[in-house]
Amino acid sequence: MKRLGRYKELTLLLLVVAILVGLPLGIWAYDSHVWQERIPAGAKVITLTGNTYLGWLSGRVKGYDVVGVDEDNANVSRPVFVVDKGDTVVFKLGSSDVIHGFSLKDFGIFIEDGVRPGKVKLVQFKAGEAGIFIFSCNIICGDHHQNMKGVLIVRA
Ligand SMILES: [Cu+2]
The missing domain is CATH 1.20.5 (Single alpha-helices involved in coiled-coils or other helix-helix interfaces)
Known part of the structure; x- marks a missing residue:
């Protein structure tokens, strides 16, 4: 027993x-x-973190790394990415502070429910057209909202 x-x-x-x-x-x-x-195999993955003062930062940036930024002297980031025509592109979007939006209007992409801190939003599309395209934030996220721009170059 x-x-x-x-x-x-x-x-x-x-x-x-x-x-x-x-x-x-x-x-x-x-x-x-x-x-x-x-994320489909072979896709070009672009990771971006939104910040009201600094714009779209390349990569995953934690909130505490950008806290205390002197907004008058902030170095605004306007990242540039290059992909090839026909590539499947995936934007992995995050936020380091407030709710941001994302739009790449030439490809018909508008996120309406926002990119929230602590979450990751995936945006996938086919770069079917060569050219230089601007992506931006489509939610008024603060005084420096207009800083939130970047460039996607699609090579022919
Ligand atoms: Cu924003």
């Missing part, structure tokens, strides 16, 4: 450990799997 009790105890302990370790691992694996699914 005593041996069986200890065996059961050990089994339960292993079960609890398996759940504690397995559940987060499972969630992580599922999450990255879903991300992979949503």
Whole structure:
């Protein structure tokens, strides 16, 4: 009886450990799997972080890295990206401060529900036309809203 009790105890302990370790691992694996699914293979991925003072920053920028920016002396970023005609382009959009918008009107792209801090918004389209295109923020996000511009060059 005593041996069986200890065996059961050990089994339960292993079960609890398996759940504690397995559940987060499972969630992580599922999450990255879903991300992979949503970004097609071979797509040109452009990561941008919106900031009212600094404009569209290239890459994932955390809020605390841009806190305390002296707005009068801020170095406004107007990032330029180059892709080839026919490329599938994915914009991975984030925000370091307030809710921003995103538009690339030449490709008919207007995000209306906003790019929110702490979330990532994916915008995917086919660069079917060569040229120089301006993307911007389409939600009035602050006094420096007009700074939020960048350039997408599509090579023929
Ligand atoms: Cu904005």
